[in-house]
Amino acid sequence: MTIANPKEKQTRMKSTNFFKSRFFLIQLGIALLITITIVWITLSGLKWYTHHGEKLTVPNLYGTSLEDSAKTIDEENLRFTVYDSIYNPKYEPGTVLDQRPVAGAIVKRNRNLFLTVNAHKPEQVRFPNLVDNSFRQAYELLITNGFKIGRLKYEKSQFFNLVLYPKYKGDSIGAGSMIDKGATIDLVLGRGNTFGVLAPNLMGKINSQAKEKIIMSNLNVGKIQFDETIKNQIDSMQAKVFKQYPAYNENRKIRPGNNIDLWLTKDTLKLQQADSLLQQRLGKLLY
Structure with missing residues (x-):
């Protein structure tokens, strides 16, 4: 049997007593408190730096001058870059013609907005x-x-x-x-030897979509008429086709280059009724 060395036994007792001592417990508590504080400061700093949970609504800058837009953007704690410039004689030079993200989008503080402004003269x-x-x-x-x-x-x-x-x-x-x-x-x-092309189905398309589809169908945009629901330019951009002439018909072809006239509205009931009538007419053609 091995007899423990008295000095070793005394050293172990001192170590045990030290870990149980008030001094050690106080130092341990201080170390834990410092660690918790550092972690809290780090997480808070990251939250502040990334603006976690902070939401801002992108202002509507369309049609405003670049100078006024810059003030608005600064007040909203956002930033901007003039991404492109195009020329439109209807607007004053420097007028904002497009923005990304669009107005109403939800972004974080200091988000960079990309603006397209009206040039002083055509490029x-x-x-x-x-x-x-x-x-x-x-x-x-x-x-x-x-x-x-x-x-x-x-x-x-x-x-x-x-x-x-x-x-x-x-x-x-x-x-x-x-x-x-x-x-x-x-x-x-x-013209080639083609006997004709089909008029595209434009029902429910906004003006720009309808125009592109007409052109890509080898046809031309004819008269465009808006009903009483269209009050301004924004309304005209959001309006949708509820009637077209010639009408969409899978069994009838028209000459390439012919016009297609459009009627547009924002009235959802009128759009639903027009779509319902179209589906009924197509159903009769199929059967």
């Missing part, structure tokens, strides 16, 4: 080569370079939808010409 861009491209290729080139699609005209040609030549302000325009960005370009396309 000049070099016109791309569209001749002998397909209509879809020409469409992509025009949109990518900042142009708008105007009227489509079809002339005799062996190939359907082949670009024969583009027109700007009534005259043909060649590749490399410098013209205003945002200009409207008409296209003269080949």
